Amino acid sequence: MGAKAGTKAAAPFPAQEHDHGHCATSAMDRAAAICAARGVRLTELRRRVLELVWTSHRPIGAYDILAQLGGPDRPAGPPTVYRALDFLQENGLVHRIASLNAYIGCPDPGHAFAPGIMICEECGRAAELHDSAADNALSRAAAAAGFAITRRTIEMVGRCRDCAAQAA
Amino acid sequence: MGAKAGTKAAAPFPAQEHDHGHCATSAMDRAAAICAARGVRLTELRRRVLELVWTSHRPIGAYDILAQLGGPDRPAGPPTVYRALDFLQENGLVHRIASLNAYIGCPDPGHAFAPGIMICEECGRAAELHDSAADNALSRAAAAAGFAITRRTIEMVGRCRDCAAQAA
DNA sequence: AACCGGTATGATACAGTATTACAGGTCTGA
DNA sequence: TCAGACCTGTAATACTGTATCATACCGGTT
Numbered sequence: 001m002g003a004k005a006g007t008k009a010a011a012p013f014p015a016q017e018h019d020h021g022h023c024a025t026s027a028m029d030r031a032a033a034i035c036a037a038r039g040v041r042l043t044e045l046r047r048r049v050l051e052l053v054w055t056s057h058r059p060i061g062a063y064d065i066l067a068q069l070g071g072p073d074r075p076a077g078p079p080t081v082y083r084a085l086d087f088l089q090e091n092g093l094v095h096r097i098a099s100l101n102a103y104i105g106c107p108d109p110g111h112a113f114a115p116g117i118m119i120c121e122e123c124g125r126a127a128e129l130h131d132s133a134a135d136n137a138l139s140r141a142a143a144a145a146g147f148a149i150t151r152r153t154i155e156m157v158g159r160c161r162d163c164a165a166q167a168a
Numbered sequence: 169m170g171a172k173a174g175t176k177a178a179a180p181f182p183a184q185e186h187d188h189g190h191c192a193t194s195a196m197d198r199a200a201a202i203c204a205a206r207g208v209r210l211t212e213l214r215r216r217v218l219e220l221v222w223t224s225h226r227p228i229g230a231y232d233i234l235a236q237l238g239g240p241d242r243p244a245g246p247p248t249v250y251r252a253l254d255f256l257q258e259n260g261l262v263h264r265i266a267s268l269n270a271y272i273g274c275p276d277p278g279h280a281f282a283p284g285i286m287i288c289e290e291c292g293r294a295a296e297l298h299d300s301a302a303d304n305a306l307s308r309a310a311a312a313a314g315f316a317i318t319r320r321t322i323e324m325v326g327r328c329r330d331c332a333a334q335a336a
Numbered sequence: 337a338a339c340c341g342g343t344a345t346g347a348t349a350c351a352g353t354a355t356t357a358c359a360g361g362t363c364t365g366a
Numbered sequence: 367t368c369a370g371a372c373c374t375g376t377a378a379t380a381c382t383g384t385a386t387c388a389t390a391c392c393g394g395t396t
Contacts, residue, residue: 012313012315013313013314013315098266098267098321098323099266099321116306116309116310118310118313118315118317120315121318127313127315129309129310129313129315131305131306131308131309133305133308133309134302134305134306134309136305137299137301137302137304137305138284138299138302138322138324140299140301141284141297141299141301141302142284142286142297142324142326145180145181145286145295145297145329146181146328146329146332147180147181147286147288147295147297147324147326147327147328147329148326148327148332149286149324149325149326150289150325150326150327151324151325151326152322152323152324152325153266153267153321153322153323153324154306154320154321154322154323155266155320155321156306156310156315156317156319156320156321157317157318157319157320158310158315158316158317158318158319159315159316159318160314160315161313161314161315164314164316
């Protein structure tokens with residue numbers, strides 16, 4: 001795809017008052033479809049973990065998920081959650097944010113490259129950024145250095161549009 | 169500037185047989201000069217930590233540094249090392265690699281933007297990648313989304329030129 | 337020299353994140 | 367039905383990073 005068509009800036013950060021319940025359930029539907037298509041099992045546990053990731057509208061840590069999984073009486077173990085998260089990552093349904101040790105739901109699975117992630121340090125929300133110009137530039141530069149990329153992490157910390165507007 | 173001028177591919181991964189001792193000591197000299205210029209103190213502890221980072225020719229974890237700092241008889245505490253690493257980061261002398269929880273020496277302090285980092289998953293070495301075309305593309309794309317970047321992390325995992333050559 | 341404020345370090349404890357190892361359960365296809 | 371693959375539970379442990387408080391050092395001032 002070309003650099004022009006590749007830049008996709010459509011509402012990366014959802015509006016503060018958007019219907020988050022809706023986008024979570026539609027994400028679950030997409031996830032079910034993807035798992036069916038790939039012949040992998042979106043089990044009850046995995047579904048619940050994915051829901052928790054989506055229900056939080058900001059990056060959520062593994063131990064936050066853990067705390068919400070089993071209730072206070074019957075807590076789940078860390079491997080339970082990490083295995084589910086691994087599965088969801090492998091299938092492109094969530095992204096891990098290395099600089100936060102946290103996870104977000106992927107609103108748009110099926111991209112060739114992992115997206116860049118923008119993290120607002122004021123409101124704490126995170127959003128994806130797909131930009132083929134940057135993808136291409138990075139790939140070219142790495143190739144020029146003789147480096148073959150297999151996996152990529154791009155994370156940006158800053159201030160989102162809403163927070164900037166509110167500050168003004 | 170275009171992708172051509174921005175791509176800086178000068179030996180990003182040093183040759184396997186290069187004189188690592190030399191590049192470490194010259195890095196120490198640069199560090200001393202930078203600290204003097206900025207009026208901050210490159211103390212003995214900070215110098216030793218920086219040396220350890222440079223002496224390892226691949227990313228090194230905080231606890232590896234810790235283990236080498238005090239000897240087995242008189243071990244240092246974690247805060248000692250983390251404080252030194254924070255100082256070195258603030259002054260651009262080392263970079264933290266979030267996806268590895270590890271640190272590398274910065275061979276070229278004083279850049280405007282944090283570099284991209286290429287990590288070879290075969291030999292474990294890491295190298296910086298400065299590319300203004302990618303920088304600009306990312307900045308533009310983020311700005312188009314209304315996002316003001318204050319900090320950036322770009323990490324690429326893959327195979328370096330040497331390892332690719334060896335495999336062939 | 338003695339004092340003083342700021343900065344750097346030491347030491348202990350603890351919080352947060354992630355993995356290993358093993359046991360048991362569930363689904364699926366032959 | 368049975369075997370094998372896959373999924374989950376559980377306990378223990380390793381790894382990474384912070385909080386807190388005490389002490390030591392450095393440079394300037396009286």
